[in-house]
Amino acid sequence: MIVERIVSETKDQFPIGMRVLAVDDDPTCLLLLETLLRRCQYHVTTTSLAVTALKMLRENKNRFDLVISDVHMPDMDGFKLLELVGLEMDLPVIMLSANGDTKLVMKGITHGACDYLLKPVRIEELKNIWQHVVRRKKFDRKDQNNSDSQNKPHAGSGEAAGIGMLITV
Amino acid sequence: MDRNPLRRQLQIMRKSFFDQGYLDEQFVQLEELQDEANPNFVEEVVTLYYRDSARLILSIEQALERKPFDFNKLDAHMHQFKGSSSSIGAKKVKAESTQFREYCKSRNREGCTRCFQQLKKEYATLRKKLEAYFQLARQAGPMETACRPK
Numbered sequence: 001m002i003v004e005r006i007v008s009e010t011k012d013q014f015p016i017g018m019r020v021l022a023v024d025d026d027p028t029c030l031l032l033l034e035t036l037l038r039r040c041q042y043h044v045t046t047t048s049l050a051v052t053a054l055k056m057l058r059e060n061k062n063r064f065d066l067v068i069s070d071v072h073m074p075d076m077d078g079f080k081l082l083e084l085v086g087l088e089m090d091l092p093v094i095m096l097s098a099n100g101d102t103k104l105v106m107k108g109i110t111h112g113a114c115d116y117l118l119k120p121v122r123i124e125e126l127k128n129i130w131q132h133v134v135r136r137k138k139f140d141r142k143d144q145n146n147s148d149s150q151n152k153p154h155a156g157s158g159e160a161a162g163i164g165m166l167i168t169v
Numbered sequence: 170m171d172r173n174p175l176r177r178q179l180q181i182m183r184k185s186f187f188d189q190g191y192l193d194e195q196f197v198q199l200e201e202l203q204d205e206a207n208p209n210f211v212e213e214v215v216t217l218y219y220r221d222s223a224r225l226i227l228s229i230e231q232a233l234e235r236k237p238f239d240f241n242k243l244d245a246h247m248h249q250f251k252g253s254s255s256s257i258g259a260k261k262v263k264a265e266s267t268q269f270r271e272y273c274k275s276r277n278r279e280g281c282t283r284c285f286q287q288l289k290k291e292y293a294t295l296r297k298k299l300e301a302y303f304q305l306a307r308q309a310g311p312m313e314t315a316c317r318p319k
Contacts, residue, residue, distance in 0.1 A: 027217055027221050031213070032256050120198070122198065
């Protein structure tokens with residue numbers, strides 16, 4: 001199938017072709033997010049419904065590398081989606097919100113978000129999100145002795161709790 | 170400055186939007202996403218914004234007519250409206266949204282009502298300006314190089 005071939009071709013050029021699922025009920029924000037992600041050369045799937053996102057993820061969790069979702073959605077609380085994705089699929093989830101209130105950011109991180117971005121999102125921030133995918137893979141392997149930590153992005157303190165820092169070049 | 174008079178006019182118009190505070194840096198982000206593959210991106214996003222936000226404006230209007238005010242609902246609507254507005258760089262509209270949310274937090278009915286009238290004015294003014302801008306852009310034809318503002 002052509003789709004599979006394209007996916008396997010771009011897998012070697014990671015983060016090019018990284019497969020992102022973007023969820024936002026606001027169509028303006030979703031269009032902007034989709035365009036920004038495509039400009040980063042990620043492979044983007046969008047939906048305005050959290051329930052649809054969950055359905056897609058449940059159908060095939062290997063279809064995506066990362067989920068990026070708005071916090072406030074009418075059909076399901078973004079934090080709920082975040083929890084379910086973390087429990088069922090163990091994929092990195094980035095939360096998005098126009099609200100930067102510390103309490104909300106804390107809630108996102110404690111519910112398992114690997115990052116919390118403020119709207120409007122800038123392309124510079126999205127250019128770094130692939131680091132969450134790599135970091136997660138690294139800790140999944142639990143291969144501390146063999147890990148080539150010099151070459152991998154350096155996460156800094158607090159990484160065990162899942163609160164990572166992104167290196168912005 | 171461009172030699173083509175229409176494009177010069179366009180540049181002047183565009184600069185005025187930033188100088189007068191109607192648009193902020195986010196609008197430039199939209200322009201940077203416009204390319205050969207996506208030649209009308211800015212207009213598309215702005216059109217989508219005005220189409221979609223109309224229902225939010227209506228919801229807020231209806232909520233402001235109810236007694237007593239449901240400040241939480243008003244705030245929730247405005248939160249979303251603010252998110253959309255900031256995505257297109259609508260600076261004055263965004264500022265009014267922030268003010269409105271402050272009035273919601275302090276449960277100020279007068280403040281909310283007054284602020285919303287002002288917000289609608291800014292929202293309508295920006296729409297007119299951008300419509301004129303896109304119309305002129307179409308007449309002027311495609312730009313050879315993108316100009317970044319200072």
